Amino acid sequence: MAEIEGQVDDGFGAVADAFRANFDERDELGAAFALYVDGDKKVDLWGGTANAQTGTPWTEDTLQLVFSTTKGIAATAIAMLVQSGTLRYDDPVSKHWPEFAAAGKDDITVEQVMSHQAGLIAVDAPIDFDQIMAVTPVIESLQEQAPMWEPGTAHGYHAITYGWLAGEIVARVDGRRIGQFVQDEIAGPLGIDLWIGLPESEEERVSRLETTPLPTDDPALLEHLGKLYARGANGYRALALDGRLSTAKGNHFNTRAVHATEMPGANGITTARSLAKFYAATAGTVDGVRLLDTDTMNAARTQRVSGDDLTLLTASRFGAGFWLHNEGAPMIQDGSYGHPGAGGSLGFANPELGIGYGYVMNRMGNNLTADPRCLALNDAVQASL
Incomplete structure (x- = not known):
């Protein structure tokens, strides 16, 4: 039986029960969960195994790569740049990044990039893994290639490229790479463990990801995944960069190279405690820090697109970079904004409920969103509130 440690305030016992049940009933390996309510930490739990190969236990300080949950940090x-007045969502990207105007992209706006409407779901140039890790070849390819569809007419999840596009906008507007911006303006002021580009000094704290065999008793899921990851399909192109990034055996996301690079759509490394505090500070004040004022927060969580997603082959709903509450990615109720990550991680805020929520894990589920472990935690949080 997995050992569970941490803090649970009075009234939140149902959350601790759900967290425990994830280990007992839902094949959890190692995980952590945290919840802030009205700026105060109410739940901070961790448990299980950080490395199944060595048997290393998950501790209070274990770090986890959270895949697309990183997108909420980039958003x-x-x-924050919009709030400062140095950027507008309706700015053409080329206003700040002139080279981006090539191949008919001169009118693509920041809003369209952040809401997956730009038609740049993959990297067309034949660059290899090492070049992807170097980032600059990716940026050069994205600024040179043409969109796959007319920007603004449809949306398709930019699973990995979203982060490089957002990161380059940050660099062009602010002068700092996004990893440094996050340290200076978010992680540092909040005193949290959060990196896009992990220092080598922190590497030994990172939990090892484990994949889960595909379920043979769920034909609908198998059919959907088959279509999604068919070679040449938008899902394969976007989620695996045409096979150049993999979460299968030999998982690239367990490597030092992926941990060290800046991949702001997929390689954020953090803790549940830090993720929950971060989201709480986007919607309110935590320890004297507030990241987004009310107007900026509301603009960022305003729906920009919804409905059929050309990449995911299901419905999705986005604000300005944030995934919004919907059936595919439940975040308790409308008004919530945040982002799920491949395998199950989830971070979000709901200002009306006053919550900041963070869940991280190392046993990757096969569902793209709506992980059963998160659903159980969501129900417990709602019942506790």
Whole structure:
């Protein structure tokens, strides 16, 4: 039986029960969960195994790569630049990044990039893994290539490229790379463990990701995944960069190279405690820090697109970089904004409920969103509130 440690305030016992049940009933390996309510930490739990190969236990300080949950951090960096007045969502990207105007992209706006409407879901140039890790070849390819569809007419999840596009906008507007911006403007002021580009000094704290075999008793899921990851399909192109990034055996996301690079759409490394505090500070004041004022927060969570997603082959709903509450990615109720990550991680805020929520794990589920472990935690949080 997994050992569970941490803090649970009175009234939130149902959350601790759900967290425990994830280990007992839902094949959890190692995980952590945290919840802030009205600026105060109410739940901070961790448990299980950080490395199944060595048996290393998950501790209070274990770090986790959270895949697309990183996108909410990138969205907040962009929102902070909007708040400062140095950027507008309706700016053409080429206003700040002139080279981006090539191949008919001169009118693509920051809003369209942040809401997955730009038609740049993959990297067309034949660059290899090492070049992807170097980032600059990716940026050069994205600024040179043409969109896959007319920007603004449809949306398709930019699973990995979203982060590089947002990151380059941050760099062009602010002068700092997004990893440094996050340290200076978000992680540092909040005193949290959060990196896009992990220092080598922190590497030994990172939990090892484990994949889960595909379920043979769920034909609908198998059919959907088959279509999604078919070679040449938008999902394969976007989620795996045409096979150049993999979460299968030999998982690239367990490597030092991926941890060290800046991949702001997919390689954020953090803790549940830090993720929950971060989201709480986008919607309110935590320990004297507030990242987004009310107007900026509301602009960032305003729906920009919804409905059929050309990449995911299901419905999705986005604000300015944030995934919004919907059936595919439940975040308790409308008004919530945040982002799920591949395998199950989730971070979000709901200002009306006053919550900042963070869940991280190392056993990757096969569902794209709506992980059963998160659903159980969501229900417990709602019942406790």
